[in-house]
Amino acid sequence: EPEVTQTPSHQVTQMGQEVILRCVPISNHLYFYWYRQILGQKVEFLVSFYNNEISEKSEIFDDQFSVERPDGSNFTLKIRSTKLEDSAMYFCASRGAGTRNQPQHFGDGTRLSIL
Amino acid sequence: GNSVTQMEGPVTLSEEAFLTINCTYTATGYPSLFWYVQYPGEGLQLLLKATKADDKGSNKGFEATYRKETTSFHLEKGSVQVSDSAVYFCALGGLGGSYIPTFGRGTSLIVHP
Numbered sequence: 001e002p003e004v005t006q007t008p009s010h011q012v013t014q015m016g017q018e019v020i021l022r023c024v025p026i027s028n029h030l031y032f033y034w035y036r037q038i039l040g041q042k043v044e045f046l047v048s049f050y051n052n053e054i055s056e057k058s059e060i061f062d063d064q065f066s067v068e069r070p071d072g073s074n075f076t077l078k079i080r081s082t083k084l085e086d087s088a089m090y091f092c093a094s095r096g097a098g099t100r101n102q103p104q105h106f107g108d109g110t111r112l113s114i115l
Numbered sequence: 116g117n118s119v120t121q122m123e124g125p126v127t128l129s130e131e132a133f134l135t136i137n138c139t140y141t142a143t144g145y146p147s148l149f150w151y152v153q154y155p156g157e158g159l160q161l162l163l164k165a166t167k168a169d170d171k172g173s174n175k176g177f178e179a180t181y182r183k184e185t186t187s188f189h190l191e192k193g194s195v196q197v198s199d200s201a202v203y204f205c206a207l208g209g210l211g212g213s214y215i216p217t218f219g220r221g222t223s224l225i226v227h228p
Contacts, residue, residue, distance in 0.1 A: 004158070032213075041203060042220040043159070056215055091158055101151065104216070106158035 002026045006092050006107035013082055014115055021077045021110045024094030032075045033093040033104060036060070043091070049075065080111075087114045097113065128226050136190040136222045138169045138179075138205035140193050146189040147170075148169035148181055149216065153208055161188075162203070171191045197207030200226045 005024045013019050025032050034046040047057040049067055066078045075094075079086055087109050093104040122137040140148065147166045151159040163172030168183035177192045188205060205219040 006158075043218040045215050045217075048215060093159075103161040103164065106151075106160065108156065108158045 004092055004094055004107035005106050006090075006110050008110060009108070010111045010113070012113045015030060015084055016081055017114065019082055021078050021079075021090050021092075021112070023075045023077070023091065024073050025075055025094030026096070027073070029047055029054075029094035029096050029105070031039050031095040031097075031104075032067075032069070033095075035091045035093065035106075036076045036088040038088045039041065045056075046077070047056075052096055082112075082114045087112060117146070117207055117217045119205050119207050119219035120182055120202075121218055124161050124202075124221070124223035125213045126222060126224050130197055130226055130228050131194045132193060134190070134195045134199075134224065135162070135191040136186045136203055136205075136224070138190065138219060140186050140188065140205075140207050142186075142207055145183075146173075146181070148189070149206040150177070150179055150190050151204040151206060151218075152201045152202065153221070159204060164208075166208075195224070195226045200224055 007022045011019055013043055024081045032049040035043050037043045043107040045058050047054045047061045047067055064080050068076050091109045095104045121137050133211040134150045149188045150162040152162045153159050162177055163174040165181035166180055171178055171180045179188050179190045181188055202221045202222045202223050206216040207218055
């Protein structure tokens with residue numbers, strides 16, 4: 001079964017540095033998402049992306065964050081000038097065309113640790 | 116706004132015990148409801164869903180019934196296995212044209228042999 005893949009599985013970065021988290025969605029999917037999960041807390045929506053532009057974003061997704069689909073396969077989340085509170089698991093998800101209740105398929109996540 | 120409330124964990128059971136994980140929601144409108152499961156070190160996987168009142172979603176021995184009158188979607192399994200140990204997330208499907216689900220905090224299930 002096709003799956004969403006994320007790299008790296010664990011990223012350790014100094015506070016203030018930039019990080020790029022990478023995702024390869026399922027190949028025929030059209031909608032892409034990033035979520036984060038701070039340890040012990042709920043999964044929080046960050047941003048959705050469709051047709052090469054952001055379609056929705058949460059309050060968390062401020063100017064520090066950006067997303068890009070640089071080619072036909074990758075979907076990246078960039079965090080500029082990281083802060084300690086950015087430490088979390090970051091999940092990428094993708095969804096095919098269809099009704100808005102189609103389930104999203106999630107990757108295994110990238111654990112981001114800010115020192 | 117929309118929200119999902121799940122019972123606090125961890126839930127600790129012996130193998131073959133009956134499982135219930137409570138989930139209630141608040142929403143303006145008629146959302147779809149989902150249960151996702153997260154095994155250790157992995158991402159979220161859709162376990163089951165229900166799209167309208169009185170629907171029952173089922174998968175891998177798990178069931179949940181969409182109860183509009185009590186705004187609930189409790190997850191049940193008659194006989195749990197050690198391999199069911201995971202974190203379970205209740206989620207409310209996108210409303211008002213939004214495709215974005217709202218997740219609960221998750222409930223950790225630990226099953227002992």
